[in-house]
Every structure is written in C-alpha cells, then in structure tokens.
Amino acid sequence: MKQIAAQIRDVSDFPKPGIVFKDITPLLRDPAAMHQAIQSMIAPFQDHPITVVAGIEARGFVFGALVASQLRVGFVPLRKPGKLPYQTQQIDYDLEYGNASLQIHRDAITEKDRVLIVDDVLATGGTALASCQLVETLGAEVAGCSFLLEISALQGRQKLAAYTLHSVLQYS
Ligand SMILES: O=P(O)(O)OC[C@H]1O[C@H](OP(=O)(O)OP(=O)(O)O)[C@H](O)[C@@H]1O
Numbered sequence: 001m002k003q004i005a006a007q008i009r010d011v012s013d014f015p016k017p018g019i020v021f022k023d024i025t026p027l028l029r030d031p032a033a034m035h036q037a038i039q040s041m042i043a044p045f046q047d048h049p050i051t052v053v054a055g056i057e058a059r060g061f062v063f064g065a066l067v068a069s070q071l072r073v074g075f076v077p078l079r080k081p082g083k084l085p086y087q088t089q090q091i092d093y094d095l096e097y098g099n100a101s102l103q104i105h106r107d108a109i110t111e112k113d114r115v116l117i118v119d120d121v122l123a124t125g126g127t128a129l130a131s132c133q134l135v136e137t138l139g140a141e142v143a144g145c146s147f148l149l150e151i152s153a154l155q156g157r158q159k160l161a162a163y164t165l166h167s168v169l170q171y172s
Pocket residue numbers: 056057058059060094095096100119120121122123124125126127128156
C-alpha cells in the first residue's frame with residue numbers, strides 16, 4: 001500500500017479554492033505500483049460473478065479497463081454528455097466541486113448483467129451513486145463498487161450504504 005500511496009500527490013486549490021486534489025498521474029507512470037493498485041482493487045471481487053465493469057469518465061476509464069482485463073470481463077464507459085454516439089440513458093447529479101451528468105449506451109448492459117463500478121476517487125459519492133442508479137435503470141444488478149481511494153471525511157460511503165464498496169486507500 002505504501003508504494004501506491006507514495007505515487008498519489010495532493011494539489012491544493014485545484015480545480016477550485018479549498019479543494020485538495022488527489023493527483024493520481026504519478027501512479028499511472030509507475031507500472032509496479034499500478035499493478036499492485038489494480039490487484040488490490042479487484043481482490044474482494046475475485047470470486048464474485050461479475051459480468052462487466054463500468055468505468056466512470058475520465059480517470060475511471062484507466063482503472064476500469066485494467067480491472068476488466070484482470071477479471072476477464074468486458075468494459076462499459078460511463079461518459080459525460082455528448083460523447084457517446086448511439087442511444088443513451090442519462091443521469092444528473094452533484095459533485096464535490098459542481099454538478100454533472102453521466103450517460104451510458106442503452107444496449108451496453110442488460111438485466112442479466114452483474115456490474116462492478118470502478119473509479120479512481122470516492123469523494124461525496126454523488127458520481128458513484130449516479131453510476132449505480134444509471135446501471136440499474138437498464139435492469140442490471142450492481143455487484144459492487146471499487147475505488148483506488150476514498151476521501152472518508154466527505155462521507156460518500158454513507159450515500160452508498162446500499163452497495164458493496166471497496167477502496168484501496170483511505171484519506172481523512
Ligand atoms: O464522489 P464524488 O464527489 O462524486 O467525486 C468523485 C468523482 O470526481 C472525479 O471525477 P471528475 O468529475 O473530476 O472527472 P475526471 O475523472 O474527468 O477528472 C473522480 O474521478 C470521480 O469520478
């Protein structure tokens with residue numbers, strides 16, 4: 001864990017004053033630490049019957065695609081509006097520093113799927129909750145959510161009490 005944590009840096013006042021941004025780009029540059037990070041993200045879900053991973057734009061794409069590859073399942077992108085070309089389903093939600101929307105292709109997931117939601121950061125939990133609800137509107141079951149890191153003080157975990165959550169690193 002120390003090797004992973006050493007590659008995440010705090011950047012103050014980004015993207016707005018008062019926010020301490022957890023910058024994961026040094027971790028992406030370190031293959032050994034990334035390997036550890038992905039193994040740690042999938043560890044509790046190894047024996048779950050997951051059929052697909054859904055990753056949240058943009059940083060969740062990097063972690064989600066690697067998690068999907070390790071679990072030998074497919075990957076579905078949850079994207080910001082206007083990026084997906086086919087028929088989409090949309091959900092609107094609040095962020096730590098603003099508000100946002102996510103879209104999914106309507107045919108990307110079916111009611112037979114058990115979905116693992118993957119992202120880099122769990123902060124207020126708004127993004128992850130919206131992602132779970134978006135997947136559920138297509139009839140699928142959320143098997144769990146896996147994050148690289150959790151900012152515990154923002155209490156995202158409470159918002160997601162109905163779901164199985166895992167984070168590799170916890171920050172106050
Ligand atoms: O728990 P929450 O308060 O909802 O915040 C967590 C979300 O915020 C960040 O994404 P951001 O919207 O900054 O997008 P990015 O990955 O494109 O930088 C992060 O990657 C999560 O998706």
